[in-house]
Amino acid sequence: MLFRLLLICLLLVPKTQHQGHKFYLSLTDIVYDQEEKRLKITCDVFVDDFQQLLEKRYQKEFLLVEGEEYRYTKKYIKKYLADKFSLRLKNVQREIKYLGKEYRIDKLRFYLYVENVEPFDKVAVTNKILIDLFDDQKNMVHVNNGQKTKTLLLEKGRSNGVLNF
Amino acid sequence: MNIRISLTLSLLMFFSLSFAQEGENKEKQQEEAKEGGHINKNKFRQLYQEFATPNQYRTASGAPGPNYYQNTADYEMDIILNEKDNVLNGFETITYTNNSPESLSYLWVQLDQNVRKKDSPAKKRNGSGMAPVMPPENFVSEYMKDEFDGGFNIASVTHDDTPLPYKINYTMMRVELPEPLETGDEFEFSIKWNYNVNNHVENRARSGYEHFDENDNNVYVIAQFFPRMAVYNDKEGWQNYQFWGSGEFALPFGNYEVNITVPSDHVLEATGKLQNRKDVFSDKMMKRYEQAQESYNEPVLIVNEEEAIENEKNKTNNTKTWEFKAEQVRDFAFATSRKFVYDMMAVDINGQRKMAVSLYPKEGNPLWGEWSTRVVASTLETYSKHTFTYPYHKAISVHAKNQGMEYPMICWNYGRPGPDGSYSDRVKFGMMSVIIHEIGHNFFPMIVNSDERQWGWMDEGLNTFAQYLAEQEFAKKYPEAIGGRDKYPSRRGEPEKIVGYMKGDQEYISPIMTNPEQVYQLGNNAYGKPATALNILRETVMGKELFDYAFKEYAQRWMFKHPTPEDFFRTMEDASAVDLDWFWRGWFYTTDYVDIGVKEVNEYVVTNTPTKEGKELLARYGITDPANNPRTANAVYVKKMEQDSTDVASKDPLENAPKLNEFLMDNFSEQERQNMEVPEYFYEITFNKPGGLVMPLIVEYEYEDGSSETVKYPVQVWRKNDQKVTKTLPSNKRIKSIVVDPNLETADIDKSNNQWPAEEEESDFDKFEDSKED
Ligand SMILES: [Zn+2]
Numbered sequence: 001m002l003f004r005l006l007l008i009c010l011l012l013v014p015k016t017q018h019q020g021h022k023f024y025l026s027l028t029d030i031v032y033d034q035e036e037k038r039l040k041i042t043c044d045v046f047v048d049d050f051q052q053l054l055e056k057r058y059q060k061e062f063l064l065v066e067g068e069e070y071r072y073t074k075k076y077i078k079k080y081l082a083d084k085f086s087l088r089l090k091n092v093q094r095e096i097k098y099l100g101k102e103y104r105i106d107k108l109r110f111y112l113y114v115e116n117v118e119p120f121d122k123v124a125v126t127n128k129i130l131i132d133l134f135d136d137q138k139n140m141v142h143v144n145n146g147q148k149t150k151t152l153l154l155e156k157g158r159s160n161g162v163l164n165f
Numbered sequence: 166m167n168i169r170i171s172l173t174l175s176l177l178m179f180f181s182l183s184f185a186q187e188g189e190n191k192e193k194q195q196e197e198a199k200e201g202g203h204i205n206k207n208k209f210r211q212l213y214q215e216f217a218t219p220n221q222y223r224t225a226s227g228a229p230g231p232n233y234y235q236n237t238a239d240y241e242m243d244i245i246l247n248e249k250d251n252v253l254n255g256f257e258t259i260t261y262t263n264n265s266p267e268s269l270s271y272l273w274v275q276l277d278q279n280v281r282k283k284d285s286p287a288k289k290r291n292g293s294g295m296a297p298v299m300p301p302e303n304f305v306s307e308y309m310k311d312e313f314d315g316g317f318n319i320a321s322v323t324h325d326d327t328p329l330p331y332k333i334n335y336t337m338m339r340v341e342l343p344e345p346l347e348t349g350d351e352f353e354f355s356i357k358w359n360y361n362v363n364n365h366v367e368n369r370a371r372s373g374y375e376h377f378d379e380n381d382n383n384v385y386v387i388a389q390f391f392p393r394m395a396v397y398n399d400k401e402g403w404q405n406y407q408f409w410g411s412g413e414f415a416l417p418f419g420n421y422e423v424n425i426t427v428p429s430d431h432v433l434e435a436t437g438k439l440q441n442r443k444d445v446f447s448d449k450m451m452k453r454y455e456q457a458q459e460s461y462n463e464p465v466l467i468v469n470e471e472e473a474i475e476n477e478k479n480k481t482n483n484t485k486t487w488e489f490k491a492e493q494v495r496d497f498a499f500a501t502s503r504k505f506v507y508d509m510m511a512v513d514i515n516g517q518r519k520m521a522v523s524l525y526p527k528e529g530n531p532l533w534g535e536w537s538t539r540v541v542a543s544t545l546e547t548y549s550k551h552t553f554t555y556p557y558h559k560a561i562s563v564h565a566k567n568q569g570m571e572y573p574m575i576c577w578n579y580g581r582p583g584p585d586g587s588y589s590d591r592v593k594f595g596m597m598s599v600i601i602h603e604i605g606h607n608f609f610p611m612i613v614n615s616d617e618r619q620w621g622w623m624d625e626g627l628n629t630f631a632q633y634l635a636e637q638e639f640a641k642k643y644p645e646a647i648g649g650r651d652k653y654p655s656r657r658g659e660p661e662k663i664v665g666y667m668k669g670d671q672e673y674i675s676p677i678m679t680n681p682e683q684v685y686q687l688g689n690n691a692y693g694k695p696a697t698a699l700n701i702l703r704e705t706v707m708g709k710e711l712f713d714y715a716f717k718e719y720a721q722r723w724m725f726k727h728p729t730p731e732d733f734f735r736t737m738e739d740a741s742a743v744d745l746d747w748f749w750r751g752w753f754y755t756t757d758y759v760d761i762g763v764k765e766v767n768e769y770v771v772t773n774t775p776t777k778e779g780k781e782l783l784a785r786y787g788i789t790d791p792a793n794n795p796r797t798a799n800a801v802y803v804k805k806m807e808q809d810s811t812d813v814a815s816k817d818p819l820e821n822a823p824k825l826n827e828f829l830m831d832n833f834s835e836q837e838r839q840n841m842e843v844p845e846y847f848y849e850i851t852f853n854k855p856g857g858l859v860m861p862l863i864v865e866y867e868y869e870d871g872s873s874e875t876v877k878y879p880v881q882v883w884r885k886n887d888q889k890v891t892k893t894l895p896s897n898k899r900i901k902s903i904v905v906d907p908n909l910e911t912a913d914i915d916k917s918n919n920q921w922p923a924e925e926e927e928s929d930f931d932k933f934e935d936s937k938e939d
Pocket residue numbers: 018019602606624625628
């Protein structure tokens with residue numbers, strides 16, 4: 001039974017449109033600011049994908065257009081990000097705070113941060129954003145610990161990873 | 166006299182400015198002696214190893230050679246759509262002509278629908294897991310329905326009514342010939358087939374139908390729907406790369422005669438010239454069609470929205486057959502539905518009338534009625550300007566949910582307003598861009614017929630580049646389309662937009678010269694990066710005039726032919742006399758990125774006091790007491806300044822260097838001296854290049870008086886040292902700042918080293934946070 005389910009699931013895989021973004025990708029940049037002891041995070045997703053995600057997941061109407069959003073939009077975005085994106089430093093899950101979002105043509109950017117961060121040489125990242133909607137979603141995460149930048153490519157079945165600097 | 170002055174001046178520059186390099190060269194030589202020899206790794210070496218040897222088929226100039234050939238496939242097809250069961254039935258006769266110098270003992274036919282067979286290996290090629298959460302309707306469609314029974318059912322393959330032996334290997338079918346097909350001969354055979362048409366919204370395919378619950382209707386966009394000949398050529402023999410889903414198609418040219426039978430209340434468009442318009446159009450439609458042919462500014466509705474709404478309410482059991490003929494096309498596709506609104510407008514392309522056409526269900530309005538056909542017309546104009554006059558008589562944009570896919574003369578495009586007809590800018594620009602892109606594909610690869618299966622970038626990259634030009638021109642033609650913006654918001658094309666990709670982890674980046682099935686990020690790899698590379702080539706490396714001529718030459722040389730990457734690379738150089746091997750090597754064959762910075766700036770002022778370095782240098786030429794040596798008594802020297810020092814800089818150099826002053830007084834009249842420029846400052850600037858790509862070095866110098874100038878040093882500055890280059894600059898004004906790539910033309914991935922004096926660049930995060938606090 002499981003085999004059959006997997007097969008059907010795979011039917012969805014070869015998404016190849018020929019203009020749109022046709023491939024599902026998010027890009028997250030995490031930069032450590034030693035002076036402020038903060039991790040500063042930007043996370044870019046495609047607006048269309050994200051709107052579709054919110055609608056399907058929360059069974060409500062969403063309109064991700066600058067200045068035209070429903071009032072409850074922010075609440076659901078914060079909830080979704082909190083559910084899907086997390087960081088562990090020194091084996092402790094850290095609270096990720098939501099600063100705001102910005103529309104960038106076809107992309108939506110979230111600004112997030114983590115406070116009171118001591119210098120680190122190891123970080124665990126979980127990023128399941130949009131993976132619940134798109135089987136072939138890929139989430140690229142760059143982490144700069146103040147010295148070096150390292151990258152994770154997270155996807156379904158492999159949505160968390162550890163970086164050692 | 167003049168000469169001596171300048172000699173002296175250049176001498177003193179030489180003293181101080183060439184020192185650093187001398188020392189370095191020595192060090193370098195010593196190191197190399199230890200290392201032993203090496204092969205030529207210079208970034209400017211020619212691509213002799215990478216490129217195929219030119220031959221009689223493809224010349225070193227990048228043009229088709231004297232023995233260039235291509236085989237052709239002509240089709241006669243009868244197609245019947247069974248709307249009730251969503252089955253497509255076809256009977257086709259293929260005439261295949263072998264123009265190759267070899268004889269062929271079998272033919273390969275492509276069965277692309279087989280990618281949707283239940284046992285298709287394409288479904289198993291990706292790693293995957295279960296979605297932990299799934300929206301209810303997805304769950305139903307994925308787990309509760311039977312797996313879709315797709316793929317071709319081949320009923321017969323015959324030659325003169327005799328069955329031909331054949332073997333199906335997944336998406337390809339080998340047909341055995343009764344006897345080898347010799348050069349110049351043709352072979353005619355027939356295939357009878359059918360397949361279940363899929364719902365393309367559910368399974369995200371390039372073709373199929375979208376279902377509308379209201380009035381239980383479908384919009385069909387049908388492509389890859391018939392067994393198609395594979396390409397046989399001098400590069401690949403038979404194309405033997407299966408259809409896995411990402412790499413698109415390689416198809417020969419041919420002539421088509423196609424009869425399509427659909428319910429009689431459908432409106433249909435397809436590749437080719439409609440042969441029986443009077444039979445399938447109502448009188449009203451005919452009259453409007455005639456008007457449309459004379460309407461060059463406004464689309465004319467052949468079927469308007471009210472008529473389409475009426476039409477979709479009922480269904481008929483009657484059928485109609487639409488007859489099309491197409492010449493010199495590499496494929497055939499059609500769209501059909503009783504839901505279609507249908508409009509057309511004429512567009513003049515170099516004195517020839519072409520028809521810009523749109524088909525859309527009412528769900529696309531008001532956006533589609535307003536823009537689709539205008540976008541089509543404008544795209545044909547821009548592309549024709551940069552390539553060749555669009556050779557077909559029409560170009561059709563069909564609205565299909567989530568689709569963006571191209572075929573000769575016809576394409577499917579997304580962009581749907583909300584249920585109340587409202588739409589955001591994002592939906593609007595998304596729709597305009599996809600129409601420009603897919604209509605643009607008529608040029609690449611429908612006419613300049615590259616092998617998409619092997620090289621996704623050859624059509625997607627070139628097309629996305631031309632799309633950028635067409636978008637920008639469209640906005641100039643229709644300023645109301647972009648509202649208050651100063652230009653069209655193109656998603657791709659501008660160098661800054663590719664930085665995020667190019668600075669990414671090397672593990673997930675592939676060279677452009679990689680098969681589309683093997684890349685990690687197809688959109689950046691086959692579309693974004695090559696499009697940006699060409700844009701940079703045009704605007705920054707070659708200049709528009711040289712680029713445009715060569716690009717057009719490539720398009721015209723390979724119009725209705727099958728080019729390879731080398732044919733493109735070679736033509737661009739051949740037609741412009743710009744050696745670009747370094748550019749192709751770096752941008753197309755590697756994953757290197759651009760990172761150029763300003764590493765060190767030394768400032769010098771003119772002085773007559775012999776400097777330590779000056780003395781040492783002269784000592785090597787046997788001059789030990791330069792002040793009293795007649796050869797050097799009048800020499801002036803330069804003195805290095807500390808960066809923040811102001812004492813010397815504020816003074817007149819002639820005052821500061823009395824020997825130079827005396828020399829000038831003795832040798833020049835007052836008037837001559839007034840016209841003479843004696844530089845006050847000399848700068849020795851070291852630019853470094855942490856990035857692997859060589860690029861022209863673009864530098865903006867800003868002076869203390871507020872003026873500035875931008876200097877472009879050719880890419881060849883890197884030819885002898887790939888890591889750094891030192892430039893000297895005499896100046897009468899003190900330099901306040903130096904910026905590398907001030908206009909963001911090169912996709913430099915790290916701007917933190919682009920400025921002198923170094924300046925902390927505020928991150929996006931900080932900017933956003935600041936703006937929130939304001
Ligand atoms: Zn495309």
